[in-house]
Amino acid sequence: MELKQKLYELYVIQKMSQLDCASVLNISHSSVRYYLKQYDISRNNRNVPKNGTNRECTKCKTTKTTNDFYYQSYKSKRKSRQGSWCKSCMKKQVIERQRKYKQQALDYKGSKCQSCGYNKYQGALEFHHRDPKEKDIELSKFSKSPLSDSGKKELDKCDLLCSNCHREVHALTS
Incomplete structure (x- = not known):
């Protein structure tokens, strides 16, 4: 052979x-x-099938149309291809990862509002820069990657507040 x-x-x-x-x-x-x-x-599990418009998601193992898959581009190769996970599996994975990374930042700051002690829902907890002029990076970037030393340095410039206390702080300072 x-x-x-x-x-x-x-x-x-x-x-x-x-x-x-x-x-x-x-x-x-x-x-x-x-x-x-x-x-x-x-x-061919990562490329668009040449003979049809359906393919299988490698994550959930369901057959879906090619419209249900995101295209991923690779700058180094100047190519794009369809991903192997369907859009709903990708969305779930991104949300899970972002929540995990936000939880790391919340754990670093104590996981409760520094003003009133609220700690029931992580989505209601927000980071507030004490001095906006000292802001080096946007805190929204923390949900996209694990907490690094530069991230901790930025969080040290912030207070962890619930959404109500955060609104009060901004209302009182403007």
Whole structure:
């Protein structure tokens, strides 16, 4: 059996990883990547199917139309392709990640309003810069990545307030 057929059998049919294919074929991982590209072998689970308008979400395993998938662009490759997760799975994952990162910031600041002690719902807790002129980065950026040292430094310039107390602070200062 020639290399192309072996590689197709292992990678597409048996769904082995590239590393496992390399081990079975006794070649390097980079060689597997090279030959997959050279022979135009792919699993097509991350690309738009050429023969139809339906595809399966790799997260929820349901078949949906290609309109239910976001396009993802890659600046380094100057290409775009459809993601492997449907829009609803992507939305759930983004919301979950943002809540997790906000919770890290809330935990750092004590997880309750510094004015009245409210702590029932994290969505009602907001960060207030004591001096807006000292603001280095927008606090909305904290929901997009894990809490870093620069994030902690920025949070040290803030008070954690519930939405009611935050409105009062702004009403009294204007």
